[in-house]
Structures are given as structure tokens and as C-alpha cells.
Amino acid sequence: MTSNEFVPRRVTVVGCGYLGAVHAAAMAEIGHDVVGFDVDEAKVALLNTGHTPFYEPGLDDLLERTLATGRLRFTTSYQEAADNGDVIFLCVGTPQRKDSNAADLVYVRSAVENLAPLLTEPALVLGKSTVPVGTAEWVRDTLRELAPAGDAVRLAWNPEFLREGFAVKDTLSPDRLVVGVDDPADAAELATVYGPILEQGMPWVVVDLATAQLVKNAANAFLATKISFINAMAELCEATGADVVALADAIGHDARIGRRFLQAGVGFGGGCLPKDLRGFMARAEELGVDQALAFLSEVDSINLRRRKRAVDVATELLDGDVTGKRIAVLGAAFKPDSDDIRDSPALDVAGTLHEMGADVRVHDPKALDNARRTRPGPQYCDDVREALAGADVVLHLTEWREYRELDPAEIGALVAGKKLLEGRNALDVDRWVAAGWDVKALGRPRVGG
Known part of the structure; x- marks a missing residue:
């Protein structure tokens, strides 16, 4: 048997949120018999119909296809989850704690402590949740202590690297697979689980448990640092009249730096990068090495x-006072191809301007329902032209393709003032200026008008 020869298994995925639902469907797609477990009855009922409570391109199609094969089902029964689990993936959430920057492990603890006593047969448990380093060791020891199968329940850590909007592709064709193990034999077994995926030739990286837990946090910290670096340069560019886009292009040609993630704008958000960054710092402080991550x-x-x-630029474009002014905000999700509004810069800016007395009207192709529930105050418009009608200024804050394809001449006939804050440096500014717009892009000189 080769190291990645495929062996269909009985697979359980614990936690069927964004990560778990995608992973469960992907494991069924490559041939496993999969049970997805979640405590949320409404979510499980919806997933069993082939739909999700969130938007992710391609996922509904994948769910419908794999459910139809009979290889995928979802349950709220811990017993069913345990009985099906030759291989068990832990995909529960690890949000930021409300009282600190640290990750909240309540869902990890609950899943492990409820599942372990039901594990009467040998099983390989794979942690995929992003956790503080040291968590895997607690999970391993708790499983051995509480599971009737004892040491026959083994633990490995298999971090996820999903990008919202590309989660299906990133699961079925990842750029690498990382697994942390105590025993190399567990890595060899996991390679058979991932066989059809590994056949595509991506790197298979086997490390120890501690390193595996650090990988996702370290990767996110690096990406966040790169994004904030170019945004710091944007501040310098605005103070000197330089152009941050041209600067990023110039330094991005250096192979040691690269152009990706050097897109200055309103900053990053979402459910992973901000909380993982803060959780990483909190864990370093707990370990007594906080100075290492002080930056x-x-x-x-x-x-x-x-x-x-x-917010300041929008105020400047409105001659110093937003009170009573109509502001069109293009975007509510933290990024395009997602309905995720967690820690969204776009929604934060919209909410702040509303609180300052502006008449804020927000459009987003997918995230409006979540925005309405989470940030009441601004008016939410299902049609982008409704949001734009009569606007004194337009703020482009989420780089949806729909916004890049807007005709600035046509939009100019809808608004009261042809003023644009380009918060993502994704639009063709020259095209907007040619249509008579006054444009201020973050990190770039104001043009047009």
C-alpha cells in the first residue's frame, strides 16, 4: 500500500459551521461515509436539505450532490457521531472571549467531553479548529482519560487554511496539507484518508503537535502584518502626496516580498484574522513570551x-460635516463572495457614520440579512441603485465584482454629489474621474472633481 492509497472510512465531522459543513461535504465527495454532527437542530435540519445558513460559493451544489449519494448525513446525536467515527474531525468554533483577547475553548471542551465517553472502539481524532498551542495536548489526554477505548483513541492536529469564498476549492485542492502527530503511523493513516486529494501533488507536511497548532496562527499573523504594513505605508503616502498603489507595485516586484496582500485600504476583518491575531498574542503572554509578539x-x-x-475621509469629502448627508456604502461583508459581517470594516464604518448623524444606506449582494440583525441603524437596500439614489458621497468598502462593473457615468446620474471614497483600491479610478467624479482613494492623492 502506498502512503496515500485511498481507504474509504467512516468519518465523523464534529461542528458543522463554516469549516465543518464544507469539510463534511468534501470528505463525502472523495468517497467516505460521513456523519456531520452539530448541537444546533435548525442548522442540522437545513444541512440535510442541501442548504446552509451562510453563503459560500459552490457549497450548496456540493452538499446536494453528496447527500444524494447516501454518503453524507447530518445529526444532533452524539451517539450516532461516535458510532460512525473511525476518523473524527473536530471543527468547532474558537471565537474570541468576551472578557479578553484569548480564544474561547468552551466549544472544544464541550465536544471532547461529550464525545469521549462514547468512544468504545479505536479511532483517529483530527483537530482542525484553530486553537492556542497546548490545546491539542489537553484534547489528547482527555480523550485517553474519558474514552472507554483508552489509548486506542489517538489524536493528530490537521489545521485548516480555508479562504471564505474559496472554501470548497481550498478543501478539495489545498495548497498544502499539514498534520501534527505523536506517532508517524497516525500520519500514514491520515494520508490514506486524504488519498484522492494528495494525488494532486500538494505538499504533505508532517510535524509535531505543537508546531501544527502554531501553523495557522503564524500564517494569519504574517498575512495580517503584511496587510497592516502596506496600510502604514498608505498613511505615509497620504502625508507626502505619494501613491500607495504605485508603491506596492514597485516593491511587489521583489520576489522576497511579492505583491499579494499588499492592497492598501480600509483593512482586514472577518471571523479569523482579527481574533486569531489577538488570540496569538494572548497565548504568548500566557507562555511568558509576550515580547516576541508585541509587534x-x-x-x-x-x-x-x-x-x-x-470615516475622516468621508467627512472631508462632505466639507467637514456628515450630519443629515446621504452616504451610500457599497459593501457590508468583510470581503467579497461571503455573507460574513464579523468584524467587518465596511459595516463598522457605516455604523459609525450613522451614529454621527448621516443618512447611511448600505448595499451588499449577500450580507444584508446578517447586517440588519447585527448592526441596526443604517438603512439597508436590496438594490444597489436604491442605495446610490441621491447620495452625497459614495463609499466603496467591499470589493465585490458587481461594484467594479458599475458604470460611473450611469451612477453619476443617480447621485446628488459625484464624490467617491475608494476604500479598497480595486476600482478603475481613471474611469471614474473621466466620468466627472471627485475621487479620494485611501493612500492615494485626491483626483478629479
């Missing part, structure tokens, strides 16, 4: 400062 505090501060800068 990440400034990375976080730079990112949050971009939101204030967007």
Missing part, C-alpha cells in the same frame, strides 16, 4: 486605524 499589537492598531481614516 502584533501595532499590526492590530494600524488595521483598526484604517476604519477611522475612512
Whole structure:
């Protein structure tokens, strides 16, 4: 048997949120018999119909296809989850705690402590949740203590690297697969689980448990640092009249730096990058090495400062006072191809301007329902032209393709003032200026008008 020869298994996925629902469907797609478990009855009922409570391109189609094969089903029964689990993936959430920057492990603990006593047969448990380093060791020891099968229940850590909007592709064709193990035999077994995926030739990286837990946090910290670096350069560019886009292009040609993630704008958000950054710092402090990650505090501060800068620029475009002015905000999700509004810069800016007395009208192709529930106050418009009608200024804050394809001449006939804050540096500014718009892009000189 080769190291990645495929062996269909009985697979359980614990936690069927964004990560778990995608992973369960993907495991069924490659041939496993999969049970997805979640405590949320409404979510499980919806998933069993082939639909999700969130938007992710391609996922509904994948769910419908794999459910139809009979290889995928969802349950709220811990017993069913345990009985099906030759291989068990832990995909529960690890949100930021309300009282600190640290990750909240309540869902990890609950899943492990409820599942372990039901594990009477040998099983390989794979942690995929992003956790503080040291968590896997607790999970391993708790499983051995509580599971009737004892040491026959083994633990490995298999971090996820999903990008919202590309989660299906990133699961079925990842750029690498990382697994942390105590015993190399567990890595060899996991390779048979991932066989059809590994056949595509991506790197298969086997490390120890501690390293595996650090990988996702370290990757996100690096990406956040790169984004905040170019946003710090945007502040410098605005103070000197330089152009941050041209600067990013110039330094991006250096192969040691690269152009990706050097897109200055209103900053990053979402359910992973901000909370993982803060959780990483909190764990370093617990370990007594907080100075090693002290620079990440400034990375976080730079990112949050971009939101204030967007509010300030919108105010400047409205001659210093937003009170009673109509502001069209294009975007509510933290990124395109997602309905995720967690820690969204766009929604934060919209809410702040509303609180300052502006008449804020927000459009987003997918995230409006979530925005309405989470941030009441601004008016939410299902049609982008409704949001734009009579606007004194337009703020482009989420780079949906729909917004890049807007005709600035046509939009100009709808608004009251042809003023644009380009908060993502994704639009063709020259095209907007040619149509008579006054454009201020973050990190670039104001043009047109």
C-alpha cells in the first residue's frame, strides 16, 4: 500500500459551521461515509436539505450532490457521531472571549467531553479548529482519560487554511496539507484518508503537535502584518502626496516580498484574522513570551486605524460635516463572495457614520440579512441603485465584482454629489474621474472633481 492509497472510512465531522459543513461535504465527495454532527437542530435540519445558513460559493451544489449519494448525513446525536467515527474531525468554533483577547475553548471542551465517553472502539481524532498551542495536548489526554477505548483513541492536529469564498476549492485542492502527530503511523493513516486529494501533488507536511497548532496562527499573523504594513505605508503616502498603489507595485516586484496582500485600504476583518491575531498574542503572554509578539499589537492598531481614516475621509469629502448627508456604502461583508459581517470594516464604518448623524444606506449582494440583525441603524437596500439614489458621497468598502462593473457615468446620474471614497483600491479610478467624479482613494492623492 502506498502512503496515500485511498481507504474509504467512516468519518465523523464534529461542528458543522463554516469549516465543518464544507469539510463534511468534501470528505463525502472523495468517497467516505460521513456523519456531520452539530448541537444546533435548525442548522442540522437545513444541512440535510442541501442548504446552509451562510453563503459560500459552490457549497450548496456540493452538499446536494453528496447527500444524494447516501454518503453524507447530518445529526444532533452524539451517539450516532461516535458510532460512525473511525476518523473524527473536530471543527468547532474558537471565537474570541468576551472578557479578553484569548480564544474561547468552551466549544472544544464541550465536544471532547461529550464525545469521549462514547468512544468504545479505536479511532483517529483530527483537530482542525484553530486553537492556542497546548490545546491539542489537553484534547489528547482527555480523550485517553474519558474514552472507554483508552489509548486506542489517538489524536493528530490537521489545521485548516480555508479562504471564505474559496472554501470548497481550498478543501478539495489545498495548497498544502499539514498534520501534527505523536506517532508517524497516525500520519500514514491520515494520508490514506486524504488519498484522492494528495494525488494532486500538494505538499504533505508532517510535524509535531505543537508546531501544527502554531501553523495557522503564524500564517494569519504574517498575512495580517503584511496587510497592516502596506496600510502604514498608505498613511505615509497620504502625508507626502505619494501613491500607495504605485508603491506596492514597485516593491511587489521583489520576489522576497511579492505583491499579494499588499492592497492598501480600509483593512482586514472577518471571523479569523482579527481574533486569531489577538488570540496569538494572548497565548504568548500566557507562555511568558509576550515580547516576541508585541509587534502584533501595532499590526492590530494600524488595521483598526484604517476604519477611522475612512470615516475622516468621508467627512472631508462632505466639507467637514456628515450630519443629515446621504452616504451610500457599497459593501457590508468583510470581503467579497461571503455573507460574513464579523468584524467587518465596511459595516463598522457605516455604523459609525450613522451614529454621527448621516443618512447611511448600505448595499451588499449577500450580507444584508446578517447586517440588519447585527448592526441596526443604517438603512439597508436590496438594490444597489436604491442605495446610490441621491447620495452625497459614495463609499466603496467591499470589493465585490458587481461594484467594479458599475458604470460611473450611469451612477453619476443617480447621485446628488459625484464624490467617491475608494476604500479598497480595486476600482478603475481613471474611469471614474473621466466620468466627472471627485475621487479620494485611501493612500492615494485626491483626483478629479
